[in-house]
Amino acid sequence: MRKLLIVLLSLISCYALAQEASHQFDQANQLYRSGEYEKASQLYQQVVKNGFESAELYYNLGNSYFKMGNIPASILNYERAKKISPDDEDINYNLRLVNLRVVDKIEPIPRLFFLNWYSSFINLYSSGSWSTIGITFLWLSAITGIMIFVVRGITIQRLLFLSVLVFIAFTVLAFIGAFKQIGSENSNGTGIVFTKTVSVKSAPDSQSTDLFVLHEGVKVEFLDAIGEWRKIRLADGKIGWLPAGDVQII
Helix, strand or coil: CHHHHHHHHHHHHHHHHHHHHHHHHHHHHHHHHCCCHHHHHHHHHHHHHCCCCCHHHHHHHHHHHHHCCCHHHHHHHHHHHHHHCCCCHHHHHHHHHHHCCCCCCCCCCCCCHHHHHHHHHHCCCCHHHHHHHHHHHHHHHHHHHHHHHHCCCHHHHHHHHHHHHHHHHHHHHHHHHHHHHHHHHCCCCEEEECCCEEEEECCCCCCCCEEEEEECCCEEEEEEEECCEEEEECCCCCEEEEEHHHEEEC
């Protein structure tokens, strides 16, 4: 009885927190619509601190920071929204728009054309969409496979057999896409530079050689960490060390 009471109290507490978060989110939306972007961003942040997150929440938070001219914070929240909903056109459009305001124009390392095609193809859908596609083709494979033993006629059976092979190939491809996207969506291996101007060092030491300079808003990939230093890599392949306080994890 005591355990049941604890479970019930926990459920009631969770429901109350969810209601409070929903109320704060609605209030923040009203503040945003009335142009009070700073107050709106504070309320959105409060919802995040209470343990709630969604693509819409991060997207609205990114919009608030964008309106306030806080470029790195807007990029950070658009990127977080994109991790949850990578197919959202509004998120991707605003992310491209705000990246035009970043001082550093990082050109990605050219890759073989078929790798670009593969990457673009995988990024067509989120992990959830790829999973749905994979399960659909798996069912089609099973149904078509059963039909081979039901229908009469060698020609039809051969066509059904070929169909099964095609459906299985699409199933494998879809699940590969899902796993790739899950790895990308759950990765904590990227961050956004928040310092106006920062020198990237050759080693995790403030006395080491300056390699190049970065400005706020640049997206970096984390490679390693030593103490309060993070080893980062840019999209153009440049590598160096930054103080951890200069970047925030997406």
